[in-house]
Amino acid sequence: MKQKKSLRFKIITGIAIFLIMIASSFFIYVSFYYKASTLALSTLKSDSVVKVEENGDILFTPVSNKKNIGFIFYPGGKVEASAYAPIAKEIASKGYTVVIAEMNFNLAVLSPNKADSIINKYKEVDTWIIGGHSLGGVMAASYAYEHNEIKGLVLLASYPQSSKDFSKSDIKVLSLWGSNDKVADLNKVKEANKLMPSSAEFIELKGGNHGGFGDYGHQKGDGDATITNEEQMREASEYIIKLLEKLQ
Template structure:
């Protein structure tokens, strides 16, 4: 009897130690993330064209020429949501409501349906475009197939999960990547064209890299950019605005 109790105790203790190690490892992993730099922090300030509010997510609301189309953005893995504020604010200044979703532990994979709350909260928006950077784009693509209010999909250095096929979908698709990206799999980004509608746009940003889509500094393992992240974000905003304008 004592031997059985001793064995059970050793098993439970082993499981407890394993769980403690796993949880500790997870929290060490998520506690280190890429934080927003000066351009992004400046873009979080309201001005004469855009009101910026942080209440769970980050809302960029145009003051003038409000359109009934909105843009939801999923950040890249372990990147602070506000790092994408320059892109969001530029788009909002042209009349489109933009919401950057804040993810649990800065990981979109832990909040894949965050867009559901955003859509339901903004009843005045009839149509939405959803997009994301890197892992955020993967999760955004998943959600795009779940809600018929999603009319557009934007990939920034990203691509859909295997076996996701959008060819028979009426959704407008834009895919952007930097020519010097050393983080994302560029072959998979380009091959995704095979599972997208025929009118999808696939655009390489010459001289751009992976981390240039946000303002959070250099991402480990990335290639060197030959343009500034300000230039890359500006080019990105213009391409997204073109997609949004074509939905009107």
């Protein structure tokens, strides 16, 4: 009997140690992430054109000429949400509500349906598009695939899962990537056009890289950009604004 109890104790102890090791590894992994840099942080301030509010998610509201169209943005994996403020604020300056979603542990895969709460909260917006960078784009695509009310999809250095076929959908799609991106699988980024409507736009930003869609410094393993991330974000913003204009 004592031997059985001893064996049971050892098994339970072993399982407990194993679970603690897994939990510790996870928290160590998520504790290191890319933080927003100076340009992004300076963009988080309200001005005469765009009001900025941080309430978990980051809301960019046009002060005037406000349209009833909104853009929900899912950040890249392990990237601080505020790193994408420059793109969000530029889009909002043209009259569109923009919400950068705050993800649990900065991982969109842990909050794939975060758009639900955003859409329910801002009911004055009646037309939504969704998009994301890298892993955030993958999860944004999955959300758009499962929610017909989403009218547009923006992918930055990203692509949908192969099971998400939008080819028969009337959703507006924009896919952008940097020519010097060494993080994303650019073959998959480009080949995703097979999953998209014929009207989808696939555009390479010359000189851009993976991390240039946000302001968070150089991403490990990325290629060197020949344009500044400020230039890359401005170029991306212009293309996204053109997509939004098609929904008016």
